Amino acid sequence: MILRQLRRQQVLSVHQLVDMFGCSHMTIRRDIAVLEKEGRAYSVAGGVRIASPVATEPSHQSKAVAEMPHKHAMAKRAATLLRPNMTLYLDAGTSTLALVPHIRALSGMTVVTNDFSIVMALADADEVDVIHTGGQLDHPNRSGVGELAAATLSRIATDIAFMSTASWDLQRGITTPAAAKVAVKRAAMDGASKRVLVATSSKYGTFGMYKIAPLGDFDLIVTDTGLAEGAAAGVAQLGIELAMVAPEPV
Incomplete structure (x- = not known):
């Protein structure tokens, strides 16, 4: 019944649902947690929403100023996987761009990327091979996008693909x-021995028109502590390692 109402109104508060169904706050919150664990609805402050479509992706400029403390914390966690002499794929994005300082600290690293900002961040790093x-x-x-970029990636094997x-x-x-x-994105994942998704919790519960990969294709998901408990439980049920990190205090 909650889902039926959400399909009509998209977002509902706990108070609204309590009034609709004449049950307790605890019952509503418990049902929301079940829906979230199943990936059918998502918590918001004081209520719940249904999955919302994404028509366009934000630009690099807008992403470069959004949630950066979270992205740096996620990059620090993701960097614990790094070892010298690795070949890495860094997907386009500011969360993956935040990995660059950690990569530069190691020797013998090769970075494959479709992101021009990542290339520029490594332009003076003579110790890192960049493709x-x-x-x-x-x-x-x-x-870089499209079939030509995918064709390049189809000929490269990487140790880890960090996906955004x-x-x-x-x-x-x-x-x-x-x-x-x-x-x-598919070619980058297909060529990697290990696949890591690095994504903020604010992007969870949204979807675009084109499917890339199920969450079960990843070995590790690195996100922030804003991910709701029900969503985290749902990811855990898939058998995927989940790392939720908080920004370091200033």
Whole structure:
């Protein structure tokens, strides 16, 4: 009944649901937790919402100023996987860009990426080998996309692929509203021995038109402590390692 109401109104408060169904706050919150664990609805402050579509992805410029303390904390956690002499894929995004200082601290590293901002961040790092995928330029995201970029990645094997996404949830996995990104992301994941999703909790419970991969394709998901308890439980049920990190105090 909660889902039926959410399909009509998208977002409902706990108080509204209590009034609708004449039951306790505890019952409503327990049912919301069940729906969240199943990936069918998502908690918001004081209520619940249904999964919301993403029509366009934010630009690099807007992402570069959003949630940066969370992204640096996530990068620090993801960097615990790094060892000297690795070949890494860094997907386009500011969460993956935050890994660059950790990579520069190690010897013998090779970075494969479709992100021009990551290439520029490594341009003066003579100790790091850098391979850009090429491909069609996605101007807002400063990245290479399309079949040409995917063809480059199909010929490269990496130790770890650090993937980003603008939308993720339990039911659909990682998705995108941009068709040109699908082949690139799939090729990067196919060529990696280990796959790590690095994504903030604010992107959880949203979806784009094009499916890229189910969450079960990842070995590790690194996100922030804003991920709701029910969602975390749902990820754990898939058998995926989940790391939830908090920003370091200033």
